[in-house]
Amino acid sequence: MSKALNVGVVGATGQVGKVMRRLLEERDFPIASIRFFATARSAGTVLPFRGEDVVVEDVETADPTGLDIALFSAGATGSRAQAPRFAAAGVTVIDNSSAWRMDPDVPLVVSEVNPHAIARATKGIIANPNCTTMAAMPVLKVLHEEAGLERLIVSTYQAVSGSGLAGAEELAEQARAAVADEHLLDLVHDGSAVTMPEPVKYVRPIAFDVIPLAGSIVDDGDEETDEEKKLRNESRKILELPELLVSGTCVRVPVFTGHSLSINAEFANDITPDRARELLAAAPGVELSDVPTPLQAAGSDPSFVGRIRQDQSAPGKRGLALFISNDNLRKGAALNAVQIAEVIAATAGAASDSAEAPATASA
Amino acid sequence: MSKALNVGVVGATGQVGKVMRRLLEERDFPIASIRFFATARSAGTVLPFRGEDVVVEDVETADPTGLDIALFSAGATGSRAQAPRFAAAGVTVIDNSSAWRMDPDVPLVVSEVNPHAIARATKGIIANPNCTTMAAMPVLKVLHEEAGLERLIVSTYQAVSGSGLAGAEELAEQARAAVADEHLLDLVHDGSAVTMPEPVKYVRPIAFDVIPLAGSIVDDGDEETDEEKKLRNESRKILELPELLVSGTCVRVPVFTGHSLSINAEFANDITPDRARELLAAAPGVELSDVPTPLQAAGSDPSFVGRIRQDQSAPGKRGLALFISNDNLRKGAALNAVQIAEVIAATAGAASDSAEAPATASA
Incomplete structure (x- = not known):
């Protein structure tokens, strides 16, 4: 059976962090304790988890000691800064950013495809592939x-949520403006028929458009x-x-x-x-x-x-x-990270089961 | 120089027909006379053209005699029924439907790519490729x-206008409903978060979606x-x-x-x-x-x-x-048809110029 783990979520207040928290609640994940981390700006926020209130800790100052696993969705910069510190404290980091993916000492894992690679996490870091x-x-x-x-x-x-919440908001704002414009259907004959907010996140308008970049x-x-x-x-x-x-x-x-x-x-x-x-x-x-x-x-x-x-x-x-x-956001990010954690929990459970087996079974 | 031609537009009240009329007006197309045709339902409509009022004729009962060229955007069924009748009356048909494209006696022409194929129109019909x-x-x-x-x-x-006006209206209606729904941004986490009108033209919703069919x-x-x-x-x-x-x-x-x-x-x-x-x-x-x-x-x-x-x-x-x-709708349909007509007008002009040359020039 799986071993109950002490789990941290880093970037818990973000778009992917939100899905990670939901999946940890929904799935039958064996949790001994839970901690949430974010940047200083979001630290102090209280988030519910399985009926308890959890105060979000500042990732830069918190002591990760005692965690078994940390699910990171803190961007490449945040991960480069914090993942080695967590790993040095004995925490297995499952990182959603691009920071470590091509590091030869960091396995890049899709839970159904190459779970065997988890054993090669010699740095204490496992990477989640990009969502595409x-x-x-x-x-x-x-x-x-x-x-x-x-x-x-x-x-x-x-999808625009691949660019974070800002991408989703840019699509929503442009779509709202275009739909409110009485000339919406004139887009059939003229791509400049409606006025939309200027693109910020993308190099071209994204509502009623496609951007090959x-x-x-x-x-x-x-x-x-x-x-x-x-x-x-x-x-x-x-x-x-x-x-x-x-x-x-x-x-x-x-x-x-x-x-x-x-x-x-x-x-x-x-x-x-x-x-x-x-x-x-x-x-x-x-x-x-x-x-x-x-x-x-x-x-x-x-x-x-x-x-x-x-x-x-x-x-x-x-x-x-x-x-x-x-x-x-699910399999493309949060779900795969949780599934990797589940493989680790199951492996840890199997190892402790076998440690409890009669001593005569060992060589 | 190009020869002024007697031009007909068949399907003049449709989405592509509208663009054909606009392009014939805007471009320096040599027109001796213009006639518009549509199904009985739209016959009798009056459409402006270069400052004149033109009454739309019923394509099934009208006599095409006297036209040099007819630009058809009447669908495959309409074209199969009417294009041979126009061609038999000596009219060169430039057809936008799929009806004749793969007929070995009908050239399939992109004006910049294979204008030489126009000369092979032994049936009096030239086909316009599909827009993609x-x-x-x-x-x-x-x-x-x-x-x-x-x-x-x-x-x-x-684009949805490739499915006609009904496609454009379906996208507009679904987009209006989704944007009006207070849960629009919940689509980030749940594809069924908003209520949209049921798809009719397409097999799946098209607003904020893509349909690989x-x-x-x-x-x-x-x-x-x-x-x-x-x-x-x-x-x-x-x-x-x-x-x-x-x-x-x-x-x-x-x-x-x-x-x-x-x-x-x-x-x-x-x-x-x-x-x-x-x-x-x-x-x-x-x-x-x-x-x-x-x-x-x-x-x-x-x-x-x-x-x-x-x-x-x-x-x-x-x-x-x-x-x-x-x-x-332009190069993908109406514009290419008009450009083929322009090639024909230029060729006819060159032929009549050469006919006016001194008789000694001929063999």
């Missing part, structure tokens, strides 16, 4: 095991965004395929929550849509859907996958085209 | 001429939509590449007008992003844009293209990734 990559991993893992994944071409449809261009001459590079690098690390060929185009769409990916995947061996559906029907964290949409995914755990077709442009039957939608 | 394919053709043509196009992988972001599944076992098949078949015909490999995933997004395409293109020879930009800067009907968006394209003529990168998953430098946005 996450959505695809449970789907691609089973297809890879069947046919040998070689190449991914991905175009994304990413999710993230920021990385200054290395490739003209790819950091999101597009994460998709390549994190897929390679999680699937343990260092040579995997990946081309991504990351696009922001006027959706509040639910990241979607249109994927053309190529394999070493033939794989048919029927066989893919059979495998995916049994895959953990995956649910088949005729027409997966972000509104369907928002508030749910699985990666919804559908529109599975043979890629007629790939050699033989070695290509599949498919579409995935997944909640970028 | 159209957006890509002026871009892909110049890249193909440089490097030899072999394969296209396309994911689309298609533009068009209808064709019942041939491929599980592709008609939109996905059109993209393959029409690209092959227009580019005169019958073996071109094409995989498309056609997705509807909550945008009023402006179809976008995320394209991974593979070529027989190397082509760099710099060379592609150089070629596209000079290509007719194309405009470079750092971040092309549908709001930018709506109301404009060119295909905006940007985010041009080397496709790192393709062999050598033989792949490009890029993003295109284009107004699906």
Whole structure:
């Protein structure tokens, strides 16, 4: 059985932190004690947890000693500053930011895909993949095991909550202004027919628009965004395929929550849509859907996958085209972190069960 | 010089017909006379044209004799019924529907890409491509001429006006209801947080959602939509590449007008992003844009293209990734039809100029 753990949530007042708290409450997670942390600005806030009031502590000054696990959703800067301090105090950090993902001493884990990598957390830090990559991993893992994944071409449809609460508010404000404008339907003939608040979070208006630039261009001459590079690098690390060929185009769409990916995947061996559906029907964290949409995914755990077709442009039957939608705040962030903690709790429980076994059982 | 023509617009009261009328007025099109046609329901309506009142005629009973050209935007059924009758009366039909596109005796023309095909209109009918394919053709043509196009992988972001006025109204109604709901921002955590009118035109809600099923599944076992098949078949015909490999995933997004395409293109020879930009800067009907968006394209003529990168998953430098946005009602429909008519007017003008040349010039 799982061992009850002393759990901390760092960034507890943020958008992902809120989902982490809810999931820890909802799921049958074995908690011995809970502590919440945030920046000084939010410290002192009182948050409920399973009927108790919990006072949020200042992450910079709090002593983490005694925690078994800390779920971090504090941004890359916050994580770089605090995760090593927590780890040095003996806390296993499960970090949602990009800070540690490509560190060779930090495993990058999707709970259904590579839980075995948790054992390699020699720094005391485990990283959660970015939300776009996450959505695809449970789907691609089973297809890879069947046919040998070689190449991914991905175009994304990413929700504004992937940019934090500011992204969601920018979409809401622009949509409210456009809808209040008597010329809304004139957008059919003229993209400047309505007046909307100027973009702040994004480089273009996001309401009734799509922006083919999710993230920021990385200054290395490739003209790819950091999101597009994460998709390549994190897929390679999680699937343990260092040579995997990946081309991504990351696009922001006027959706509040639910990241979607249109994927053309190529394999070493033939794989048919029927066989893919059979495998995916049994895959953990995956649910088949005729027409997966972000509104369907928002508030749910699985990666919804559908529109599975043979890629007629790939050699033989070695290509599949498919579409995935997944909640970028749940599985894409908070849920996967909690699921990693659950694996650790189960492992700790199994270890202490075996420690209680008769001494004669050991060598 | 161009010859002044007797021009008809069939489907003049519809969404595309409206744009056709506006373009004929705005552009310096040589018109000797104008006639408008629609179904019986709209016949008798009076529409202005260059300061004159024009009474809409019933397309089923009107005699088309005397017209040089008829621009048809009357749907596939209307076109199948009426285009042959117009053509038999000596009228050159330029048809915007899917009815004739794959007919071997009907040229499928993008004015900048294959105007030479107009001469092959042995049935008196010329077809306009579907709006999604159209957006890509002026871009892909110049890249193909440089490097030899072999394969296209396309994911689309298609506007609701591609489904007619009913699509635009469905988006507007759902968006109005969602924005009026005090729980709008709860969509961040729950896709069912707001109440919206039930979908009618689409299989899922379209406001604050994306639907990876533009068009209808064709019942041939491929599980592709008609939109996905059109993209393959029409690209092959227009580019005169019958073996071109094409995989498309056609997705509807909550945008009023402006179809976008995320394209991974593979070529027989190397082509760099710099060379592609150089070629596209000079290509007719194309405009470079750092971040092309549908709001930018709506109301404009060119295909905006940007985010041009080397496709790192393709062999050598033989792949490009890029993003295109284009107004699906203008170039995607009405404008291309008018441009084909302009080519015909110019050709007719040249022919009559040469007919007036001294007789000694002929053999």
